[in-house]
Amino acid sequence: MNYKDFFSADTGSFMRSPVREIFKRVDLSKIYSFAGGYPSAETFPTEVFERLAGEVLHKYGAKALQYGATQGVPELRQAVSERYGVPVENIQITTSSQQGIDVCTRVLVDPGDVVLVSCPSYLGALQSFASYRAEVVGLDLSPEAGASRISRIEALLAEGKKIKFFYAIPDFQNPSGETLTLEQRSSLVDLARKYNFLIVEDSPYRELRYEGSSVATIYSLAPERTLHLGSFSKIMAPGFRLGWIIGAPELLDMIYVCKQSLDLCPPILDQYIAAEFMAGGELDRNLSKSVALYRDKRDYMLSLLEKYMPAGVSWTHPEGGLFLFVTLPEGYDTVALYDRALNAGVAYVAGSFFFPDGSHRNTMRLNFSFLATERMEAGVKLLASLL
Amino acid sequence: MNYKDFFSADTGSFMRSPVREIFKRVDLSKIYSFAGGYPSAETFPTEVFERLAGEVLHKYGAKALQYGATQGVPELRQAVSERYGVPVENIQITTSSQQGIDVCTRVLVDPGDVVLVSCPSYLGALQSFASYRAEVVGLDLSPEAGASRISRIEALLAEGKKIKFFYAIPDFQNPSGETLTLEQRSSLVDLARKYNFLIVEDSPYRELRYEGSSVATIYSLAPERTLHLGSFSKIMAPGFRLGWIIGAPELLDMIYVCKQSLDLCPPILDQYIAAEFMAGGELDRNLSKSVALYRDKRDYMLSLLEKYMPAGVSWTHPEGGLFLFVTLPEGYDTVALYDRALNAGVAYVAGSFFFPDGSHRNTMRLNFSFLATERMEAGVKLLASLL
Numbered sequence: 202m203n204y205k206d207f208f209s210a211d212t213g214s215f216m217r218s219p220v221r222e223i224f225k226r227v228d229l230s231k232i233y234s235f236a237g238g239y240p241s242a243e244t245f246p247t248e249v250f251e252r253l254a255g256e257v258l259h260k261y262g263a264k265a266l267q268y269g270a271t272q273g274v275p276e277l278r279q280a281v282s283e284r285y286g287v288p289v290e291n292i293q294i295t296t297s298s299q300q301g302i303d304v305c306t307r308v309l310v311d312p313g314d315v316v317l318v319s320c321p322s323y324l325g326a327l328q329s330f331a332s333y334r335a336e337v338v339g340l341d342l343s344p345e346a347g348a349s350r351i352s353r354i355e356a357l358l359a360e361g362k363k364i365k366f367f368y369a370i371p372d373f374q375n376p377s378g379e380t381l382t383l384e385q386r387s388s389l390v391d392l393a394r395k396y397n398f399l400i401v402e403d404s405p406y407r408e409l410r411y412e413g414s415s416v417a418t419i420y421s422l423a424p425e426r427t428l429h430l431g432s433f434s435k436i437m438a439p440g441f442r443l444g445w446i447i448g449a450p451e452l453l454d455m456i457y458v459c460k461q462s463l464d465l466c467p468p469i470l471d472q473y474i475a476a477e478f479m480a481g482g483e484l485d486r487n488l489s490k491s492v493a494l495y496r497d498k499r500d501y502m503l504s505l506l507e508k509y510m511p512a513g514v515s516w517t518h519p520e521g522g523l524f525l526f527v528t529l530p531e532g533y534d535t536v537a538l539y540d541r542a543l544n545a546g547v548a549y550v551a552g553s554f555f556f557p558d559g560s561h562r563n564t565m566r567l568n569f570s571f572l573a574t575e576r577m578e579a580g581v582k583l584l585a586s587l588l
Numbered sequence: 589m590n591y592k593d594f595f596s597a598d599t600g601s602f603m604r605s606p607v608r609e610i611f612k613r614v615d616l617s618k619i620y621s622f623a624g625g626y627p628s629a630e631t632f633p634t635e636v637f638e639r640l641a642g643e644v645l646h647k648y649g650a651k652a653l654q655y656g657a658t659q660g661v662p663e664l665r666q667a668v669s670e671r672y673g674v675p676v677e678n679i680q681i682t683t684s685s686q687q688g689i690d691v692c693t694r695v696l697v698d699p700g701d702v703v704l705v706s707c708p709s710y711l712g713a714l715q716s717f718a719s720y721r722a723e724v725v726g727l728d729l730s731p732e733a734g735a736s737r738i739s740r741i742e743a744l745l746a747e748g749k750k751i752k753f754f755y756a757i758p759d760f761q762n763p764s765g766e767t768l769t770l771e772q773r774s775s776l777v778d779l780a781r782k783y784n785f786l787i788v789e790d791s792p793y794r795e796l797r798y799e800g801s802s803v804a805t806i807y808s809l810a811p812e813r814t815l816h817l818g819s820f821s822k823i824m825a826p827g828f829r830l831g832w833i834i835g836a837p838e839l840l841d842m843i844y845v846c847k848q849s850l851d852l853c854p855p856i857l858d859q860y861i862a863a864e865f866m867a868g869g870e871l872d873r874n875l876s877k878s879v880a881l882y883r884d885k886r887d888y889m890l891s892l893l894e895k896y897m898p899a900g901v902s903w904t905h906p907e908g909g910l911f912l913f914v915t916l917p918e919g920y921d922t923v924a925l926y927d928r929a930l931n932a933g934v935a936y937v938a939g940s941f942f943f944p945d946g947s948h949r950n951t952m953r954l955n956f957s958f959l960a961t962e963r964m965e966a967g968v969k970l971l972a973s974l975l
Contacts, residue, residue, distance in 0.1 A: 202812050204838045207752060207786060209698045209720075215845045221658055221852075242650030250653065250857075254641035263629030266637065266825035271608060296683055296829070297851045311596045328849040333596075365594060399594060425589050438653035440856030442683070451591045458602045462715040464684040465608075468855045469827030470637075 210312075216328045219554050227543060229571075233580030236548040238375060238523055239571040241498070244491040245438050249483050250474060257473040269469045271461050272453075273445070277472045280479040281431070281445050291424075293453045293460070296467045298405055298432035298444030302368075303329045304463065305401050305428050305446070308455045309365045310335045315357055317367040317398070321526070321555030321564075323375045326368055326403065336362065337557040342385050354396050366399040366428075367392075371419055372407040373522025376555045376566035380520055383416050390423040398426075399452075405432035405444075406522035408488055411496035413520045425449055433475055435523070436488055441471040495523070495570055498577070502569040505578055509585035516567075523570040526552065529588060533563040538587060547583045597699075603715045606941050614930060616958075620967030623935040625762060625910055626958040628885070631878040632825045636870050637861060644860040656856045658848050659840075660832070664859045667866040668818070668832050678811075680840045680847070683854045685792055685819035685831030689755075690716045691850065692788050692815050692833070695842045696752045697722045702744055704754040704785070708913070708942030708951075710762045713755055713790065723749065724944040729772050741783050753786040753815075754779075758806055759794040760909025763942045763953035767907055770803050777810040785813075786839075792819035792831075793909035795875055798883035800907045812836055820862055822910070823875055828858040882910070882957055885964070889956035892965055896972035903954075910957040913939065916975060920950040925974060934970045 223236055257265050272278065273294025282289045295301040302325065310316065312334035318327070320339035330337050338357065340350055357364060367389060371381040381389070393400050402419040420429035429447040437443075446456060460466075478484050499519065506516055506527070513530040527549075529535065535551040542548065552564025572580055610623055644652050659665065660681025669676045682688040689712065697703065699721035705714070707726035717724050725744065727737055744751060754776060758768040768776070780787050789806040807816035816834040824830075833843060847853075865871050886906065893903055893914070900917040914936075916922065922938040929935065939951025959967055 202836070204836070204842075207696055207839075208842060209694065209696055209701075211698075212695055212842055212846070215842070215849075217845050218848050221848055225657075237655075239655055242654060245650050245653040247645050247649055247653065251642050251645045254645075255638050258634050258638045258641075262634055263632050266632040266634070266827040267629060268624075268626055268821075268826045270612075296855075299849070300851045303850050307596065308599050309594055309596055311598075314596075325849060325852065332846065332849050434655075439655045440653040442851060442853070442855040449589070449591070451589075452594075455591075455595060455599055455602070458604050459599070459719065461605050461608055462602075462686070462712060462719050463690050463850075464687045464829060465712065466829070468683075468829040468858055471855055471858065 211332055211334060214331045214334050216331050218324060218328060220324060220550055223543070223548060227548065232543070233547040233576060233583060234572055235567040235569070235580060235584070236550045237568055237571060239568070240435055240439065240523070241494060241570050243494060244487065246483065246487050249478070249487070250438070253474045253477045254470070257470065257477055261473055265470045265473045267469065269466045269472070271457055271466050273467055274469060274472045274476065276476040280476045284479060285431070285447065287447050290450050291447050291453065293446045293456055294467045294472060295444045295446055296464055297442040298403070298430050298434065299325050300463070301430040301444050301446050302326050302401070302403060304456050304459050306330055306333050306335065308459050309399070313362070315362050315364040317364060318557065319369065319374070320557065321376050321552060321561065322368065323370055323403065324554055327555070327557060330368070339557060340367070342381060342389065344384065347388065350392065354392065358396065364396060364398040366401050368401045368403065369419060370403045371416070372404050373409065373519050373524070375406070375522070376524050376550070376552065377526040378517045378519030378522055378524045380416065386416065386419050386422055390419065393423060393426055400427045401430065402427050403430045405430070405435050408436050409492060409495055409523070410521035411492060411499055420447055428452060436484060437475060437478055441468070441475060443467060443471055443475055498569050498574060501574060501577060502567070502581070505581040509581050511585065511588055514588065523568050525567050525569065527565045527567055529563045531563060533588070535565045536562055542584065542587055545583060545587060547580055547587070549584065598719055598721060601718045601721050603718050605711060605715060607711060607937055610930070610935060614935065619930070620934040620963060620970060621959055622954040622956070622967065622971070623937050624955055624958060626955070627822055627826065627910070628881060628957050630881060631874065633870065633874050636865070636874070637825070640861045640864045641857070644857065644864055648860055652857045652860045654856065656853045656859070658844055658853050660854055661856060661859045661863065663863040667863045671866060672818070672834065674834050677837050678834050678840065680833045680843055681854045681859060682831045682833055683851055684829040685790070685817050685821065686712050687850070688817040688831050688833050689713050689788070689790060691843050691846050693717055693720050693722065695846050696786065700749070702749050702751040704751060705944070706756065706761070707944065708763050708939060708948065709755065710757055710790065711941055714942070714944060717755070726944060727754070729768060729776065731771065734775065737779065741779065745783065751783060751785040753788050755788045755790065756806060757790045758803070759791050760796065760906050760911070762793070762909070763911050763937070763939065764913040765904045765906030765909055765911045767803065773803065773806050773809055777806065780810065780813055787814045788817065789814050790817045792817070792822050795823050796879060796882055796910070797908035798879060798886055807834055815839060823871060824862060824865055828855070828862060830854060830858055830862055885956050885961060888961060888964060889954070889968070892968040896968050898972065898975055901975065910955050912954050912956065914952045914954055916950045918950055920975070922952045923949055929971065929974055932970060932974060934967055934974070936971065
């Protein structure tokens with residue numbers, strides 16, 4: 202049977218995640234993996250979750266197993282509200298932060314609409330934008346590119362295109378590891394106000410800061426035009442598939458109606474566990490341990506790169522998060538190198554996957570959270586030996 | 589700020605679930621609710637889930653908390669495979685059966701494409717079809733309507749429309765409670781083959797049969813062109829938000845790519861709990877208790893309708909599932925009656941919500957699973973007194 206005729210036009214723009222394809226091919230525990238964005242298993246307080254699952258089922262009984270509100274269970278919205286200082290009406294719980302990206306795109310983007318991103322950008326978001334046939338346009342947020350940003354935007358508007366939103370990962374960006382300064386955030390908000398577009402602020406790593414001080418969220422600078430996405434994956438555990446959106450009630454209302462037909466409501470038992478994890482102080486206790494662990498791993502990773510990488514290779518110095526971004530000398534091709542690396546037993550993600558135009562083939566993203574500390578040296582050594 | 593200009597064209601077709609809107613307005617525990625499709629809290633084996641959550645976290649540790657495969661964890665796909673006799677490659681785990689409906693529609697339907705349904709049909713599916721701007725066309729599956737079906741389909745094709753799939757709920761349909769006979773299923777398959785459309789078979793209630801014998805699934809009659817949707821909500825508990833799709837690998841592959849950008853993977857801990865719930869025999873033990881409970885509730889509900897409903901009111905006699913469908917004499921309007929009923933303390937869902945054209949305002953759907961048995965008589969009496 203020929204199924205091609207049945208598929209919707211959107212499917213023609215679907216992109217497969219090269220990261221998820223890697224995971225289908227290899228057993229991560231058998232190689233040195235700097236691919237993926239997996240938190241360290243050491244940061245999962247298994248016994249705490251075991252205890253909380255029991256407590257929640259005792260305390261809430263059938264309520265923890267029944268259908269629940271599309272916006273999320275009140276206890277979790279309340280906990281998010283208290284932690285981040287935002288009214289409950291401005292909070293929608295999502296079935297993962299990836300769903301947050303997807304549902305925002307779904308309610309905002311028509312085929313041909315422009316989504317602005319800084320390049321490189323998160324692959325899962327690029328996949329989602331492509332799947333709705335957005336035109337993804339890179340915009341350089343560096344201070345010296347101010348004039349080029351304006352001419353780029355004005356050119357798009359002159360072509361009659363609608364710019365729906367800028368997708369930003371302001372804190373320890375995936376994949377670059379870089380953080381936007383307050384000035385950069387303010388200029389972005391100015392641009393958004395001047396040219397009337399929204400900002401989707403995706404900030405799953407915000408609380409994983411290892412040095413320096415926290416920069417105001419874009420949401421706090423422009424709450425009326427920002428949808429702020431949060432995630433429990435990096436501050437609790439990804440397996441719960443929970444995140445949240447903070448935004449204007451008028452925007453959240455449309456997202457709420459959309460979510461009804463997407464999956465009715467987020468998983469209920471998981472939400473109650475997350476609410477108790479926050480309310481009982483376990484999240485903070487666990488977070489400070491995770492931050493200490495990841496700070497050490499980042500420092501170690503930076504020292505290993507320093508020690509083993511050949512001359513001409515450079516990398517970012519992230520103040521937090523899970524990634525750093527490596528640039529090899531011109532002429533190197535990390536996509537072509539990939540199979541050889543995998544066969545040798547080391548994995549990374551080619552940097553060009555994070556550029557909508559597939560450029561920058563001499564770059565790679567390295568994750569430093571997942572691989573056990575005692576295996577990191579051998580991994581970096583092996584990777585460096587292939588260059 | 590005016591947000592309207594930002595919304596995608598699809599949002600213009602979003603429908604709010606009137607059922608979920610009711611739940612926002614009233615506390616279900618304070619009224620006699622025949623609305624909703626909630627399973628009875630009595631069917632949730634809370635202690636079993638408590639034990640399994642602990643066991644799973646012991647057995648799988650960090651694996652139960654980490655990201656997992658987009659297709660679902662291997663243990664759960666294996667358990668579904670064994671229970672339903674379908675190869676693992678033909679199984680995609682979904683984050684709820686509602687997501688199953690949504691993702692099938694997303695990969696198959698372009699605006700203006702036709703989705704055929706039998707009327708009335710499930711509201712959440714109608715919402716999803718509307719949200720992709722499908723043209724939803726009712727097709728009468730009764731044996732005597734054979735000629736009208738063919739002329740309806742041929743008229744659509746003559747207008748140049750693409751019929752993508754027939755959406756069927758063959759077992760104890762939501763909302764009618766009716767079951768398609770083997771002959772009806774076969775004729776549907778014949779039509780699908782003749783006019784080359786797919787069938788989405790949504791069967792969340794299939795295992796809740798209280799009398800008669802099981803009819804072959806549509807999938808078993810036409811595996812090459814059927815996507816069969818299953819749900820853990822009615823055989824385990826809705827709060828886990830888990831379901832599955834069985835279908836041809838070529839179709840599932842597109843759904844898999846789509847699901848990557850929807851939410852990466854279904855909730856992991858929940859999937860392991862479901863896998864253990866099946867593998868350890870708890871699902872079967874619990875299901876037989878649920879079936880016995882619901883059989884009694886259905887019988888009692890039918891006897892109460894017999895006892896209290898005024899002359900001229902008729903209702904379906906479901907062989908399983910959670911619903912029956914009531915038809916009042918012509919001229920009655922259950923939409924108009926609704927606020928009065930809610931104020932009096934009894935809830936139902938107006939039948940017209942299940943008809944894409946909003947017709948049949950003299951009908952209502954009654955759920956008999958949720959309300960505690962000892963409150964059913966007072967509820968039916970109150971409802972009957974309003975007619």
